[in-house]
Amino acid sequence: xxxxxxxxxxxxxxxxxxxxxxxxxxxxxxxxxxxxxxxxxxxxxxxxxxxxxxxxxxxxxxxxxxxxxxxxxxxxxxxxxxxxxxxxxxxxxxxxxxxxxxxxxxxxxxxxxxxxxxxxxxxxxxxxxxxxxxxxxxxxxxxxxxxxxxxxxxxxxxxxxxxxxxxxxxxxxxxxxxxxxxxxxxxxxxxxxxxxxxxxxxxxxxxxxxxxxxxxxxxxxxxxxxxxxxxxxxxxxxxxxxxxxxxxxxxxxxxxxxxxxxxxxxxxxxxxxxxxxxxxxxxxxxxxxxxxxxxxxxxxxxxxxxxxxxxxxxxxxxxxxxxxxxxxxxxxxxxxxxxxxxxxxxxxxxxxxxxxxxxxxxxxxxxxxxxxxxxxxxxxxxxxxxxxxxxxxxxxxxxxxxxxxxxxxxxxxxxxxxxxxxxxxxxxxxxxxxxxxxxxxxxxxxxxxxxxxxxx
Amino acid sequence: xxxxxxxxxxxxxxxxxxxxxxxxxxxxxxxxxxxxxxxxxxxxxxxxxxxxxxxxxxxxxxxxxxxxxxxxxxxxxxxxxxxxxxxxxxxxxxxxxxxxxxxxxxxxxxxxxxxxxxxxxxxxxxxxxxxxxxxxxxxxxxxxxxxxxxxxxxxxxxxxxxxxxxxxxxxxxxxxxxxxxxxxxxxxxxxxxxxxxxxxxxxxxxxxxxxxxxxxxxxxxxxxxxxxxxxxxxxxxxxxxxxxxxxxxxxxxxxxxxxxxxxxxxxxxxxxxxxxxxxxxxxxxxxxxxxxxxxxxxxxxxxxxxxxxxxxxxxxxxxxxxxxxxxxxxxxxxxx
Numbered sequence: 001x002x003x004x005x006x007x008x009x010x011x012x013x014x015x016x017x018x019x020x021x022x023x024x025x026x027x028x029x030x031x032x033x034x035x036x037x038x039x040x041x042x043x044x045x046x047x048x049x050x051x052x053x054x055x056x057x058x059x060x061x062x063x064x065x066x067x068x069x070x071x072x073x074x075x076x077x078x079x080x081x082x083x084x085x086x087x088x089x090x091x092x093x094x095x096x097x098x099x100x101x102x103x104x105x106x107x108x109x110x111x112x113x114x115x116x117x118x119x120x121x122x123x124x125x126x127x128x129x130x131x132x133x134x135x136x137x138x139x140x141x142x143x144x145x146x147x148x149x150x151x152x153x154x155x156x157x158x159x160x161x162x163x164x165x166x167x168x169x170x171x172x173x174x175x176x177x178x179x180x181x182x183x184x185x186x187x188x189x190x191x192x193x194x195x196x197x198x199x200x201x202x203x204x205x206x207x208x209x210x211x212x213x214x215x216x217x218x219x220x221x222x223x224x225x226x227x228x229x230x231x232x233x234x235x236x237x238x239x240x241x242x243x244x245x246x247x248x249x250x251x252x253x254x255x256x257x258x259x260x261x262x263x264x265x266x267x268x269x270x271x272x273x274x275x276x277x278x279x280x281x282x283x284x285x286x287x288x289x290x291x292x293x294x295x296x297x298x299x300x301x302x303x304x305x306x307x308x309x310x311x312x313x314x315x316x317x318x319x320x321x322x323x324x325x326x327x328x329x330x331x332x333x334x335x336x337x338x339x340x341x342x343x344x345x346x347x348x349x350x351x352x353x354x355x356x357x358x359x360x361x362x363x364x365x366x367x368x369x370x371x372x373x374x375x376x377x378x379x380x381x382x383x384x385x386x387x388x389x390x391x392x393x394x395x396x397x398x399x400x401x402x403x404x405x406x407x408x409x410x411x412x413x414x415x416x417x418x419x420x421x422x423x424x425x426x427x428x429x430x431x432x433x434x435x436x437x438x439x440x441x442x443x444x445x446x447x448x449x450x451x452x453x454x455x456x
Numbered sequence: 457x458x459x460x461x462x463x464x465x466x467x468x469x470x471x472x473x474x475x476x477x478x479x480x481x482x483x484x485x486x487x488x489x490x491x492x493x494x495x496x497x498x499x500x501x502x503x504x505x506x507x508x509x510x511x512x513x514x515x516x517x518x519x520x521x522x523x524x525x526x527x528x529x530x531x532x533x534x535x536x537x538x539x540x541x542x543x544x545x546x547x548x549x550x551x552x553x554x555x556x557x558x559x560x561x562x563x564x565x566x567x568x569x570x571x572x573x574x575x576x577x578x579x580x581x582x583x584x585x586x587x588x589x590x591x592x593x594x595x596x597x598x599x600x601x602x603x604x605x606x607x608x609x610x611x612x613x614x615x616x617x618x619x620x621x622x623x624x625x626x627x628x629x630x631x632x633x634x635x636x637x638x639x640x641x642x643x644x645x646x647x648x649x650x651x652x653x654x655x656x657x658x659x660x661x662x663x664x665x666x667x668x669x670x671x672x673x674x675x676x677x678x679x680x681x682x683x684x685x686x687x688x689x690x691x692x693x694x695x696x697x698x699x700x701x702x703x704x705x706x707x708x709x710x711x712x713x714x715x716x717x718x719x720x721x722x723x724x725x726x727x728x729x730x731x732x733x734x735x736x737x738x739x740x741x742x743x744x745x746x747x748x749x750x751x752x753x754x755x756x757x758x759x760x761x762x763x764x765x766x767x768x769x770x771x772x773x774x775x776x777x778x779x780x781x782x783x784x785x786x787x788x789x790x791x792x
Contacts, residue, residue, distance in 0.1 A: 190498040198772035209765035427585035434578025
C-alpha cells in the first residue's frame with residue numbers, strides 16, 4: 001500500500017479534477033472528457049507496450065486508430081445489397097488478384113536464390129499487378145460509388161453489433177502491424193519513427209480516397225450503438241421515474257404542478273445524455289481494466305522480463321538465445337492491436353466515422369506526449385498520462401482564457417492585443433502540450449509515474 | 457506540330473511545376489539533412505520551423521506594404537526575407553540554447569532528441585498559430601505571370617499554352633543561387649570543411665581543434681536561412697497555411713532520406729526525385745497521348761497511373777522502398 005501511495009494520490013487528484021469539471025461546468029462535459037480519457041488510456045497502453053516494454057518507436061498510431069474505426073464501420077453498417085450487385089463481383093475479383101499476387105511473390109521468394117533478376121521480377125509483378133487490379137476493378141468501383149452516392153455509395157458492412165468491431169479492429173490493426181513490422185522493424189530508431197509515420201499517412205490516404213470501402217471524406221454517420229438512444233430514454237417510464245427519484249429534493253421545492261413537469265422534462269433530457277455517456281463509460285472501463293490486468297500480468301511474467309532485457313541490451317539478449325527480431329515483431333503487433341481496439345471504441349462512441357479527422361497531431365503525437373508525460377514502461381503511468389494530457393487538451397482553452405483575462409484585467413476589452421489573444425485561445429493547448437513535454441523530458445525524463453520493476 | 461504541342465503540355469503541367477515544387481522540397485531537405493548530419497537528430501519540428509520563418513517574412517512584408525515600399529514587378533516578400541531570416545535564426549538559437557543544448561551535452565540518444573523536437577514542434581505550432589492564426593494567407597504582390605498561357609498561344613500559334621508564373625522563376629533561380637553558395641561554403645571554406653569533418657567524425661574533429669560551439673552556431677544559421685527561404689518560396693508560390701507546412705515535413709523527410717541522409721547534395725537531388733515522381737505518377741496523360749498517337753489509337757481513359765489523391769502516398773512509398781532496399785539512400789549518406 002505504502003509503495004503505491006504516489007499512484008493512488010495521482011489518480012485521486014485526477015478524479016477530483018474531473019469531478020470538479022462535473023460540478024462547475026456540467027456532468028455532460030465531465031463524462032465526455034472521462035470517456036475520451038479512457039479511450040486515450042487504451043491507446044497509451046498500446047503505445048506503452050511498444051515503447052515502454054520493448055523500446056520500439058511507433059509513430060503510426062494514427063493509422064492503427066483509423067483501421068480500428070474502419071472495422072467499426074465494416075462490422076456494424078448493414079450491407080448495401082444494391083452496391084454488392086453492382087460491383088461486388090469486381091471487388092472480389094480484385095481481392096483474388098491481390099491474394100494470387102502475394103502467393104506468387106511468396107513462391108518466387110522461396111524458390112529462387114536472392115539475385116538482381118529476382119528483385120526486378122518481383123518489382124515487375126507488383127507494378128503490373130497494381131495496374132491490372134486498378135484497371136479491372138475500375139468499372140466495379142465506379143458502379144458501387146454511383147449507387148445512391150448521397151446516402152451509401154459504398155459496399156456497407158456486415159450488419160453485426162458494433163461491439164464485435166472492437167475485436168475485429170484489433171485484428172485489422174494487428175494485420176497491418178505485421179506487414180509494417182516485417183518491412184520496417186530492422187531500421188534504426190529514428191528512421192523507424194519516420195517510416196511508421198509515413199506508412200500511417202499512406203493508410204489514411206487509402207481510407208480517405210477509396211470511397212467504395214469507406215465512403216471516404218463523405219463520412220459514415222449514424223452507426224449503431226451499443227448503448228440506448230437518448231430519444232428512446234426520454235419516453236421510457238423507468239428512466240423518467242429514476243430521474244424523478246434522483247432529483248426529488250429539487251423537484252419538491254417547486255409548488256406549481258405545470259412548472260414541476262417542465263422542470264422534470266428538462267432534467268430528463270439532460271439526464272438521458274448523461275445516462276448514455278455513463279453506459280459508454282462502463283463499457284470502456286471494462287476494456288481498460290481487462291487490458292490493464294493483462295498488461296500487468298505480461299509485464300511481470302518471464303516474457304515481460306525478456307522484453308525488458310531486449311530493450312535494455314539487444315545484443316546481450318540475442319546472445320542469450322532470445323529471438324529479438326521475432327519478439328519485436330510480436331510486440332509491435334500486440335501494441336498496434338490494442339491501438340486498433342481504441343480506434344474502434346472511438347468510432348463507437350462518436351457514432352460516426354470521419355476519415356478526414358485523422359491527423360497526426362491528434363492521433364500520433366498527442367498519444368506520444370501522453371506516454372512520455374505519464375511514464376513509459378509503467379502501465380499506471382501511461383494510463384495516467386492519457387488522463388492528464390487529455391484533460392489538459394480539453395481544458396486548456398478555458399484555463400488559458402482565464403489566465404489571459406487575469407493578466408490583462410487592467411486593459412480594456414477593445415485593446416487589439418487582448419482581443420487577438422482571446423481569439424487565439426484554442427491554440428494555447430499546443431503551447432501547453434509542447435511545454436509540458438519539454439519540461440517533463442528535461443526534469444523528470446521517466447514521467448510522472450516512473451517505471452518501477454519489483455522483483456517478485 | 458502535334459509533337460511540339462505534346463512537349464509544351466508536358467512542360468506546362470509536369471516539368472515546370474515539378475521543378476518548382478522540387479526546389480522548395482530540396483531546400484527543406486538540405487535543412488533536415490544538415491541538422492541530421494551535424495546535430496545528429498531527426499528534426500520533427502522541420503515543417504513548423506519553416507512556417508515560423510515564413511510567418512516572420514509575411515509580417516515584414518505587411519509592414520513594408522504598409523510603408524508603401526515595394527519592388528515593383530517583384531514581390532515585396534523578397535525584401536522581407538532577410539529580416540525573416542534574422543528572426544528565424546534568433547528563434548532557432550533560442551530553442552537550441554534552452555532545449556537542445558542540454559541533451560547535446562548529455563550525449564542523449566537520437567530518439568530522445570526526436571522526442572524533444574516533437575515538443576519544439578508543438579510549441580512552434582502554437583506560437584505560429586497564436587501570432588498569425590491558422591488561416592490561409594496570401595502575401596504575393598507584383599506581377600503574377602511572366603508568360604500567360606493565352607499570350608503564348610497567340611505568339612506561337614500552338615494549341616497548348618505555356619504559363620510561366622513569376623514565383624516559379626523566382627523559386628528556381630533563388631534555389632540555384634542559394635544551393636551553389638551553400639556548396640561553395642561547405643566545400644571551399646574552412647568553416648564549411650570543419651562542419652563536414654564534425655559530421656563525419658565528431659571526436660576526431662574535436663581533437664583537431666574544431667570548436668563545436670561555432671559549428672552548432674553556423675549550422676543553425678544555415679538552417680535558418682534554408683528554412684525561411686524554402687518556406688517563403690513555397691508560401692509565395694502557393695499560399696501560407698501552418699497546417700500545410702506541417703504536412704510538407706513528410707515529403708521533405710522523404711526527400712532527405714531518399715537522397716541519403718547527412719548528404720546535402722543527395723538531399724538536393726532527392727527533392728527533385730520526390731517532386732517529379734509525385735507529379736509524373738499522378739498526371740493524367742490522356743491529352744499527351746492524343747497529341748502523339750494517331751487518332752485511331754487514342755486512349756479512352758484518363759491514362760492516369762494513380763489518382764491525384766495519392767500524391768503524398770507516392771513519395772512515402774518511394775521512401776519506404778528506398779528504406780528497405782537501400783537504407784543509405786540513393787546517393788549514399790550515412791548508413792542507418
